């Protein structure tokens with residue numbers, strides 16, 4: 069289970085109201101894309117889900133429990149850049165979460181526990197397509213490989229919720245399509261709920277089960293600070309995509325959702341073009 073319930077959340081910085089009256093229930097194993105104009109508070113909202121920021125008002129529950137006041141292993145995060153540590157190898161980056169769990173100060177595992185963690189890390193590295201790069205440093209990897217590494221680093225902790233802040237925004241289209249395929253597979257195979265901020269509507273509709281738009285309903289320049297953004301659209305993708313269940317969209321597809329999706333590969337029924 070990994071259901072998020074956001075109840076009447078507000079976020080203010082000093083006099084500035086960034087978000088107001090945000091209420092949203094995200095079902096376990098959903099993949100929600102957050103979209104909206106620049107500066108409307110999407111990243112702020114994601115940081116509240118992570119526990120890096122606290123709501124000024126309102127509550128956020130994960131599986132019925134109030135979110136802890138700081139980031140924890142139940143929430144993984146991947147940013148557009150700088151999610152991985154440049155001075156650590158690929159293997160060490162993936163191991164880090166486990167090592168920090170074992171010892172916050174020394175960040176070391178020993179003996180059988182270390183061997184088990186290394187085995188798990190290698191398997192994840194293979195799953196994200198980075199086998200053979202275990203001893204490389206992030207600077208020796210392409211942007212796409214670095215984001216694959218960031219995903220592996222987040223996933224080793226088996227988070228209930230994976231938070232993505234424009235994780236693929238800096239990648240060229242080819243790499244982006246490849247990592248979309250990987251992302252769909254990871255979401256399909258794991259138990260996690262995914263919340264992703266993106267500026268790319270195609271990406272939102274390609275990956276998500278639901279697209280949620282934030283906007284400032286009253287956008288008068290003289291009132292910019294006085295009213296926050298809130299959810300103005302909430303679109304469930306049709307036909308529904310459910311993690312772990314057969315979908316008419318194979319995980320290796322990178323097509324946007326279209327209403328003719330059922331027969332994109334074959335001839336359209338008579339009368340349809």
Ligand SMILES: Nc1ncnc2c1ncn2[C@@H]1O[C@H](COP(=O)(O)OP(=O)(O)OP(=O)(O)O)[C@@H](O)[C@H]1O
Pocket residue numbers: 081086104105106107108109110111112113
């Ligand atoms: N720590 C902070 N202190 C003060 N103001 C902040 C802080 N973090 C964010 N803000 C303000 O909150 C507003 C929303 O910022 P945020 O980065 O969440 O928007 P966004 O929708 O993610 O933008 P973008 O799409 O451009 O990344 C901005 O006006 C920003 O200046």
